[in-house]
Amino acid sequence: MARAIFCWVVLKIILTAKGEDYVLRATCDNAMAVYVDGKEIIKSGMENWTQESTISIPSDFKVLGIRCVDYGVIPGILASVHKQDGEEVLVTDGSWRCSREEFEGWSEAGFTEADGAWEDGSPIARHGEGIWSHYMPDIGSISKNAYWIWTGGHETYSTAYCRYTVPQPALFLRATCDNEMTVYVDGKEIIKSGMENWTQESTISIPYDFKVLGIRCVDYGVIPGILASVHKQDGEEVLVTDGSWRCSREEFEGWSEAGFTEADGAWEDGSPIARHGEGIWSHYMPDIGSISKNAYWIWTGGHETYSTAYCRYSNYF
Numbered sequence: 001m002a003r004a005i006f007c008w009v010v011l012k013i014i015l016t017a018k019g020e021d022y023v024l025r026a027t028c029d030n031a032m033a034v035y036v037d038g039k040e041i042i043k044s045g046m047e048n049w050t051q052e053s054t055i056s057i058p059s060d061f062k063v064l065g066i067r068c069v070d071y072g073v074i075p076g077i078l079a080s081v082h083k084q085d086g087e088e089v090l091v092t093d094g095s096w097r098c099s100r101e102e103f104e105g106w107s108e109a110g111f112t113e114a115d116g117a118w119e120d121g122s123p124i125a126r127h128g129e130g131i132w133s134h135y136m137p138d139i140g141s142i143s144k145n146a147y148w149i150w151t152g153g154h155e156t157y158s159t160a161y162c163r164y165t166v167p168q169p170a171l172f173l174r175a176t177c178d179n180e181m182t183v184y185v186d187g188k189e190i191i192k193s194g195m196e197n198w199t200q201e202s203t204i205s206i207p208y209d210f211k212v213l214g215i216r217c218v219d220y221g222v223i224p225g226i227l228a229s230v231h232k233q234d235g236e237e238v239l240v241t242d243g244s245w246r247c248s249r250e251e252f253e254g255w256s257e258a259g260f261t262e263a264d265g266a267w268e269d270g271s272p273i274a275r276h277g278e279g280i281w282s283h284y285m286p287d288i289g290s291i292s293k294n295a296y297w298i299w300t301g302g303h304e305t306y307s308t309a310y311c312r313y314s315n316y317f
């Protein structure tokens with residue numbers, strides 16, 4: 001008895017520490033497969049569209065994927081996610097993204113949609129309404145705010161791949177360079193005032209799932225350098241300029257884009273000059289904004305003045 005109570009207490013502590021799971025309630029017309037962060041969840045009854053499947057999912061999930069094969073009459077995916085106390089977290093609607101094709105990694109976090117292949121989930125009817133109001137007005141406890149969704153046109157005998165990605169808060173890039181800076185996020189130039197003033201930090205909001213950061217810097221003499229760090233909303237450091245960056249003195253087509261391939265010998269690891277607040281800058285500018293003190297001023301090897309450096313950080317998943 002004492003042993004049973006002890007086990008119960010331990011189990012309770014473990015469950016509490018893990019955080020409460022959510023409950024996914026889902027069905028599809030006709031045969032369903034469910035993926036949580038890329039992992040398929042197998043349950044009996046998933047081929048029976050009149051039945052709700054109840055699946056426990058971690059509350060910190062990133063992507064839900066539902067694949068559905070329609071066998072005729074009308075297609076549709078219907079689902080809602082709830083907290084333990086029943087409170088609704090999300091439902092199937094236009095916030096989901098659907099495709100008729102299966103893509104590698106489509107249900108995983110960090111997946112990038114191929115141009116034109118994905119569209120917003122197209123609502124057919126609310127749960128309990130439309131054609132289903134006659135046959136199946138109530139499927140388990142799936143929220144009545146949920147819509148049956150499919151790809152546009154709602155074509156029968158087709159397969160739909162629908163995914164919901166939990167929106168993630170943006171990250172912040174804090175950067176400067178000695179002397180004039182240009183910043184690229186996934187190949188797109190970000191324009192901000194003050195980027196030609198090396199004593200000033202530029203703060204730029206970047207997507208949590210960015211793939212490449214590129215910083216071009218033109219030095220006007222004395223000493224060159226690029227200094228930057230990326231932070232979460234709460235200030236937690238994600239990365240800093242150091243030897244993990246790659247730098248070149250030449251500009252290459254697409255150098256700041258994802259998928260760029262380095263030309264042999266043209267790129268080298270970012271060469272650290274000094275930490276933020278140290279070296280020559282300790283006299284002039286020990287603190288530039290809130291750029292991390294773990295960040296290094298970097299350049300191409302030799303730290304040549306009056307040169308231009310192209311430095312990039314890749315964040316491929």
Ligand SMILES: *[C@@H]1O[C@H](CO)[C@@H](O)[C@H](O)[C@H]1NC(C)=O
Pocket residue numbers: 048049050051
């Ligand atoms: C499908 O589910 C419904 C509701 O739970 C049940 O009544 C029915 O027997 C199931 N059909 C099959 C073929 O298993």
Ligand SMILES: *[C@@H]1O[C@H](CO)[C@@H](O)[C@H](O)[C@H]1NC(C)=O
Pocket residue numbers: 197199200
């Ligand atoms: C550069 O930035 C610093 C710090 O914000 C500011 O004091 C200074 O006036 C700026 N210089 C120019 C030329 O804008």
